[in-house]
Amino acid sequence: MKTRTLGQSDLQTSAIGLGLMGMSELYGKADDRESIRTIHRALELDVTLLDTADCYGNGHNEELLGRALQGRREQAVVASKFAVGPNFQGVNGRPEYVRAAIDRSLSRLNMDHIDLYYYHRIDPEVPIEETVGAMAELVRVGKVRYIGLSEASADQIRRAHAVHPITALQTEYSLWSREVEADILPTVSELGITFVAYSPLSRGFLSGAVRTFEDFDASDYRRMLPRFQGDNFGRNLELADRVKEIAAEKHCTPSQLAIAWTLEQGALPIPGTKRVSYLEENAGAVHIELTPQDLRRIEEAMPREAVQGERY
Template sequence: MKTRSLGHGELEVSAIGLGLMGMSELYGKADDQASIRTIHRALELGVTLLDTADCYGNGHNEELLGRALKGRRDQAIIASKFGVGPNFEGVFGHPEYVKGAIDRSLMRLGVDHIDLYYYHRIDPTVPIEETIGAMSDLVKDGKVRYVGLSEASSDTIRRAHAIHPISALQTEYSLWSREVEADILPTVNELGITFVAYSPLSRGFLSGAVSKFEDFAPSDYRRQLPRFQGENFQLNRALVDKVKELAEEKNCTPAQLAIAWTMAKGALPIPGTKRISYLEENIGSLDVELSSEDLRQIDEMMPPTSVSGDRY
């Protein structure tokens, strides 16, 4: 497994992580035993960065990871998040909330510390300095090792970093979600912050595995997203066909090409899956090398504005 340093060189992690959200909700029925087997396989293959959050499944996801890591804690870098309320309702950044959230997460995970703790979404009613100050206290208390942000603006990142070193910024980034290239990526690169890309497969669409809207279960969250609906779905399917063509030339799968693209852009991807077969396919992206000419060709074939429909 290839590795890289997180943030300012303090922590070594696998060059690709595993997102766990879909193991609890949003993408069809959960299967805890299958999910635990997938986590164990990830550890066997050298994937150390495991990404969860307290709001995923309203605590279920952290509990699941805690069960999977019994006797294996030393093999994993646990990344979790706080700040989004149950059922994804409300955003909370008050210092007292931070202190309660970490204790609840530690209890669910069954561990004494979280390696990388993200502020999941920014509460506009609380100055970022106050929230990061509370997170800094968690580091001093030994409950958290490193601090991260998720979906934060450039100004917020700079203000937070001035209070306590930010090791990672997590934001959606893929061939279809490139908004961060204008301002966010230059900021984190300047400050030495690792950029962690969630949904590098645009919620599975770029893998080529989705052929029609009806493939999604009635409870699948993707039915609600503009990119997966109506005419947008058909237009975006045509873009996936272009990804497939280039992937064939590179002797890899569309998913591997899409993930390799994020790594070529300097990101640390955390594709999510609950299946071992997809996990192994995703890890294969580490063997895909994209040249500057490949990246130029991809930009020509699929410019940043080519996707139809908004993220949410």
């Protein structure tokens, strides 16, 4: 696996990470044993950047990662997040909350530090300088090595970066979700912040594996997202099938093509899976080379305004 250095830090990670969220909730039934096998296989493949958050499964995801990394902590770059409340309800960026949240996360993870700690959603009630100031204190005492933000605006990124260097910004980015191209990508590029692309497969849709709304089980979170509802589903499926055709010509899978596209944009993708087979497939995207002609064809096949429905 290729590696890269995050932001202006000395933190080295794999060029493709692994998102752990689905190992606890949202995308159908998960099995802890297969999830742990997937994390171990990631380390074998040198997929070192492992992405979790305190709210995923209300703590289950961090506990699972802690168990998986027993005796292997040094092989991984652990990224976690705080601010979003249980069951994805509420946001809290108050300094006292930051100080309590890190201790809860470290205890669940069963480790003494987190490599990259993200502010998950920005609390509109708290000036970002205060929250990032509290995060900087965590760096000083050694509980956190580097700081990141998630879904922050360009202005928030600048204000935060003025308080303490921001190493990574994590926001949704894929062939289907290109909103960040307007002002977020230029801002992070100017400031030397790594852009981490979450949901690079558009929550699995770009893999081509999802064919009908009923493929999502009754509790699947995707049933609540506008892109998968009503007529949007069929129209978006046509777009996903175009990606499938180009992938076939490139002798790769649609997922690999979608991930390779994000790499080509300079992003660090963290595709999510709870299965060894998908992990292995997705890691293979580092070997896919996209020529300028391929990129033009992909752009024509999936123009950014063609996608139907909002991302949330």
